[in-house]
Amino acid sequence: MLAHISVSAKESLLHFRCPPGKPEANDARMGRARSFGRNAEIYGEGESSGNVYKVLSGMVRVYKLLQDGHRQISDFHMAGDMFGFELDQERHFSAEAVVPTKLLCIKWDGAGEIRSGAYLRQLLELVKELRQSQERLLLLGRKNALERLVYFLLEMAQRSGNSRTIELAMPRHDIADYLGVTLETVSRSFAELKALGVIKLDGARRVLFDRNELAEIQ
Amino acid sequence: MLAHISVSAKESLLHFRCPPGKPEANDARMGRARSFGRNAEIYGEGESSGNVYKVLSGMVRVYKLLQDGHRQISDFHMAGDMFGFELDQERHFSAEAVVPTKLLCIKWDGAGEIRSGAYLRQLLELVKELRQSQERLLLLGRKNALERLVYFLLEMAQRSGNSRTIELAMPRHDIADYLGVTLETVSRSFAELKALGVIKLDGARRVLFDRNELAEIQ
DNA sequence: CGGACGTTTGATCCAGCTCAAACCCTGTGG
């Protein structure tokens, strides 16, 4: 396998993950907006692809159902993210709205457009994202439950741009299926972080913390 | 993250993983051959990149050292495989020869050459390989030790093209660091498969088996 | 023959899974 390749930050010529906020002026020209209710399916594994999505608001989970019935969440996407790229005609993951979500649907014929060369930049960006995913999976493999949760919180904090508080849109079950542990273990790990004094919980979904203290547990 | 993308088999326009055997006629024109002894370093994480490699004979392990000291092997490469592609100037993994190995070293300036468009096909191939790696890590995450070993054996069998016997070039320790378990657990899993009657061992490195029986354990 | 690896096997321990129950929050309807 050749599964180790990397792209430096400066290679990211297109901004797949734009800062959240007002939609860009040309969004309307790119595709049409659609709304999805909580837990609504956006697409399912095995369906035919044909477009990509940009998150305008809300949150999306992308996942795969394993043979043993486990659901492995591969990614969460938040406002500004694009997702749903496939280089062939088939969906290899499923996607659902975590909360009520607005998406911009953009027509995109993977292989064809890429081969034309016009989408070289996106392709490079995709490689970068894949590498990040690979890195994450490689790292998590040997981490214990507490470290996994810390990793998750730091990732969410970084992506939401806030280093003191995060609003978790997803339930414990989703966090569990993202980190590869059970929801009980996630809950216990939250409790342990609270007991250690490195986070505070305001309800189950709002987390207050100090980035550096968290990072120490790594 | 956008880390879910796929390339169908028919997209593989270039054969990165050629059938082993006599070197191709134009190999000599592509680069120069080099030999590496057992466990010799080919490159190290953090070094600057500048070429890619094609395995002429032997076997290569590509890995990363995690902060906690664990070594996570990302890939094994065998005759015909190419590896060492980076899109920036830095090695993000380390590579070593598992056994005495001959490599063809090919000059390759990642970003530059790719941006020219000439390497679009390789790029697509890389995305495919990355997706495979992602899929593997996603799958292994929830498997137990026995299932992981079966996965490994089936993968090796498929890649070596032989469905009745495989010659494992790597020690138990390498298999362990590839599957994310300890070498003792790998050894015990081999013993269990033998007890189940789905494999036979001739020494530690030669495995006799029936593909279908193995696949049943999945 | 002896030393160095690599592999197997044994004994013990514990993190995380499983099953189960209690708890909490929010919306709904009497």
Place this chain on the structure above:
DNA sequence: CCACAGGGTTTGAGCTGGATCAAACGTCCG
């Protein structure tokens, strides 16, 4: 305004797969 239903979350008790530590066993080679 309260009751209550249903989903999400927390907490508890017990079990177990794999890690860890340790020792014996093979095998190759100088």
